[in-house]
Amino acid sequence: xxxxxxxxxxxxxxxxxxxxxxxxxxxxxxxxxxxxxxxxxxxxxxxxxxxxxxxxxxxxxxxxxxxxxxxxxxxxxxxxxxxxxxxxxxxxxxxxxxxxxxxxxxxxx
Amino acid sequence: xxxxxxxxxxxxxxxxxxxxxxxxxxxxxxxxxxxxxxxxxxxxxxxxxxxxxxxxxxxxxxxxxxxxxxxxxxxxxxxxxxxxxxxxxxxxxxxxxxxxxxxxxxxxxxxxxxxx
Numbered sequence: 375x376x377x378x379x380x381x382x383x384x385x386x387x388x389x390x391x392x393x394x395x396x397x398x399x400x401x402x403x404x405x406x407x408x409x410x411x412x413x414x415x416x417x418x419x420x421x422x423x424x425x426x427x428x429x430x431x432x433x434x435x436x437x438x439x440x441x442x443x444x445x446x447x448x449x450x451x452x453x454x455x456x457x458x459x460x461x462x463x464x465x466x467x468x469x470x471x472x473x474x475x476x477x478x479x480x481x482x483x
Numbered sequence: 484x485x486x487x488x489x490x491x492x493x494x495x496x497x498x499x500x501x502x503x504x505x506x507x508x509x510x511x512x513x514x515x516x517x518x519x520x521x522x523x524x525x526x527x528x529x530x531x532x533x534x535x536x537x538x539x540x541x542x543x544x545x546x547x548x549x550x551x552x553x554x555x556x557x558x559x560x561x562x563x564x565x566x567x568x569x570x571x572x573x574x575x576x577x578x579x580x581x582x583x584x585x586x587x588x589x590x591x592x593x594x595x596x597x598x599x
Contacts, residue, residue, distance in 0.1 A: 407587045409587070415572060415592065415593050415595070416590065416592055416593070417574060417576075417590040417593075418590070419587035419588055419589070419590075422583075422587050460525075460526065462526075470528055470531070470539060471528065471587075473525055473526040473527075474525070475525050476525060
């Protein structure tokens with residue numbers, strides 16, 4: 375079993391829909407990261423969470439440390455949100471990240 | 484700042500040849516990470532440096548891979564000899580301890596390596 379599991383693997387949505395991507399992990403962590411990778415390949419850090427919730431524009435990320443689970447929400451989705459969303463966890467020791475396999479999101483207009 | 488600069492963007496080489504990938508971190512970033520991304524395995528950490536010193540190279544697949552950081556503004560990842568299974572996108576990412584705590588890394592654009 376992978377240390378970081380994401381669901382769904384693929385997601386297709388209509389423009390305007392509310393989107394949720396889930397991430398579960400099995401190890402103790404000090405932080406969880408959400409990354410976005412666009413079709414061109416570039417990777418952008420979206421959020422770093424150690425507790426609670428963070429919001430940036432239409433993106434909201436939450437984490438439940440006790441349940442070892444995080445969600446990334448996109449409100450009023452748009453075709454430009456189409457990308458791969460990757461969850462990564464940072465162990466309690468050191469600065470290494472362990473990555474999930476990613477969720478491929480396609481938003482249709 | 485121009486961000487994390489990787490070169491080349493694309494590299495096509497023949498099996499057995501030596502390949503060198505380069506990374507220039509953001510000025511002031513004292514952590515540098517080399518990642519490899521493949522369809523099968525996703526993103527994997529190869530090695531990371533702190534203050535130019537290799538801290539964890541447990542992800543380096545085998546002796547054919549080596550990485551150096553001779554100074555704070557330059558790092559290389561070398562594969563010698565290259566094999567077709569090394570074909571992947573190699574990312575360099577850099578950060579400071581403070582920035583890592585807040586939002587994570589800044590990634591370079593990656594080098595797409597194809598070994599034929």
